[in-house]
Amino acid sequence: MTPDMQLALPARAENIAIVRHAFGALGEAYELDGQILSDIRLAITEACTNVVVHAYPDGEEGPMEVQATLLGEELTVVVRDKGEGIGPRPDSPGLGLGLPLIASLAENVQLGRDEEEHTEVRMTFSLFDAPHHYEDSGASSTAADSSLPS
């Protein structure tokens, strides 16, 4: 199915804000609940940050692609790069909380590679359920794909 929105940008930190704004506009257009939109934007920010920080070796620039597809009451968002893929990185500058955070915010998360062997994070959000609440994070995380690395 062809996505409703496809956005491709250089994988640079400054462009994460553009992705966030694009999803703000998507939320307005689809009249999404504010809390749900906030969760979606946070999860996408984490996924895009992973691309900026991890996908390309130092000094090399590559693309960051974001797709959104609305199907019924579910929004599927795919964040994709053409870089090195997801793997252990002992020198990672982050705390390693990005993927668990995405898993707690999305109904479902899948990490993998597309048909062209590009790394992708595929997140599905339910648009009309009660929003996740941080004090009940245990309940929300059980809905996510249990195959995620910690």
Added chain:
Amino acid sequence: MSDDRFDLDGEPYRGTASLRLAKGPLVGPVLCRVVSMVLARANCPMDRLDDAMLICDALSAHAPDHASDGHVSFALSAQSGGFELRVGELPEQAADELVRQAVLPGVGNVLERMTDSLRVERTADGRHEELVLELRF
């Protein structure tokens, strides 16, 4: 003070983005937001940002009428001093028709008045047209 906007590493700013949107409610809001962000980072003055928003409004109102497969494509490129916006995947004659449609009562043709350059190009594969708009600031 220089008018040029620089990244932290000292390189002149150059912003690019490509956008493909399904015909419908997303086109206007998403196009305007992305263009305004890219232009703001290129140090675009407010009056030209206003012009760009009028252009985006005109394009989002009429470009979906010419969507060849239910989607409209845009390619943005901004740097200090200028901005280029390409409306892609348009069928034959659609680019000229899109320009003709961009008339506001009392204002005239928004695309012709607000841009510094307006032209039609063919895509590399020759199957589609692209409307190329340039703003200088």
